[in-house]
Amino acid sequence: MTPPPEIGPRPGWLLDELGSAGRENLDPAHVARYDEKEDAGAAAEVALLEGLGLGPGSTVVELGPGTGQLTLAVAPRCRRLVAVDVSAPMLERLRGKLPAAGVENVEVVRAGFLSYEHAGPPADFVYSRYALHHLPDFWKAVALSRLRELLRPGGVLRLWDVVFDFEPAQAEERIEAWCASGGESIEGGWSRAELEEHVRDEHSTFTWLLEPMLGRCGFAIEAAERSEDGIFARYVARAA
Numbered sequence: 476m477t478p479p480p481e482i483g484p485r486p487g488w489l490l491d492e493l494g495s496a497g498r499e500n501l502d503p504a505h506v507a508r509y510d511e512k513e514d515a516g517a518a519a520e521v522a523l524l525e526g527l528g529l530g531p532g533s534t535v536v537e538l539g540p541g542t543g544q545l546t547l548a549v550a551p552r553c554r555r556l557v558a559v560d561v562s563a564p565m566l567e568r569l570r571g572k573l574p575a576a577g578v579e580n581v582e583v584v585r586a587g588f589l590s591y592e593h594a595g596p597p598a599d600f601v602y603s604r605y606a607l608h609h610l611p612d613f614w615k616a617v618a619l620s621r622l623r624e625l626l627r628p629g630g631v632l633r634l635w636d637v638v639f640d641f642e643p644a645q646a647e648e649r650i651e652a653w654c655a656s657g658g659e660s661i662e663g664g665w666s667r668a669e670l671e672e673h674v675r676d677e678h679s680t681f682t683w684l685l686e687p688m689l690g691r692c693g694f695a696i697e698a699a700e701r702s703e704d705g706i707f708a709r710y711v712a713r714a715a
């Protein structure tokens with residue numbers, strides 16, 4: 476896919492972040508129904524970030540904000556929030572919510588984990604939920620290293636994603652159980668077909684690959700929550 480002009484020229488070896496952004500995330504119909512399908516748990520996440528020091532002077536960079544549920548909840552609690560996403564329809568939806576939310580400190584940037592160039596003081600927080608899995612593992616490491624570079628020492632990465640916490644030999648059983656939890660309809664929730672597509676076409680990895688990767692990229696994991704079904708993981712990681 477051709478990169479949008481905002482993303483600019485890039486070397487021929489760089490991953491096409493738009494090509495790996497997920498078919499549905501570029502589909503305006505999916506974007507329109509996203510908030511009814513997914514609750515990003517923004518209030519609890521804001522409380523968590525405040526407990527970690529988020530305050531009126533904080534700079535926050537969010538990678539993959541999608542429709543901006545978390546963005547809109549965090550913006551009133553910080554100084555500057557940069558919302559970075561590769562999907563034009565997602566960003567259009569997010570931008571459309573800003574006037575009613577009455578927040579003026581949100582910068583919407585069309586770029587990705589591998590192309591966003593941070594300007595200004597380093598970030599105090601980087602937030603990313605359900606986005607890093609769009610990158611294959613090599614690129615996840617490159618992305619995490621870039622996130623480390625844009626954070627101040629001691630800054631916080633809050634990472635929440637589909638990350639598989641089981642052994643390879645358990646994959647069939649665990650993945651089948653997850654896919655069986657999907658419904659028939661794509662309205663109001665996730666369908667089996669969408670969960671299958673996630674596993675087949677996206678790049679969720681194992682906890683036991685992602686966690687050492689965080690360390691290698693300059694983060695110390697302070698908290699790790701792995702769901703019992705072995706499908707989701709949430710981390711608080713501190714920049715060294």
Ligand SMILES: C[S@@+](CC[C@H](N)C(=O)[O-])C[C@H]1O[C@@H](n2cnc3c(N)ncnc32)[C@H](O)[C@@H]1O
Nearest residue numbers: 492496500539540541562565587588604606609
């Ligand atoms: C499943 S949505 C998650 C939205 C929101 N964070 C949430 O938790 O509901 C994934 C988002 O990541 C974005 N995304 C995909 N690849 C990306 C990349 N390389 N860099 C930044 N964002 C990306 C998609 O466009 C989409 O908006």
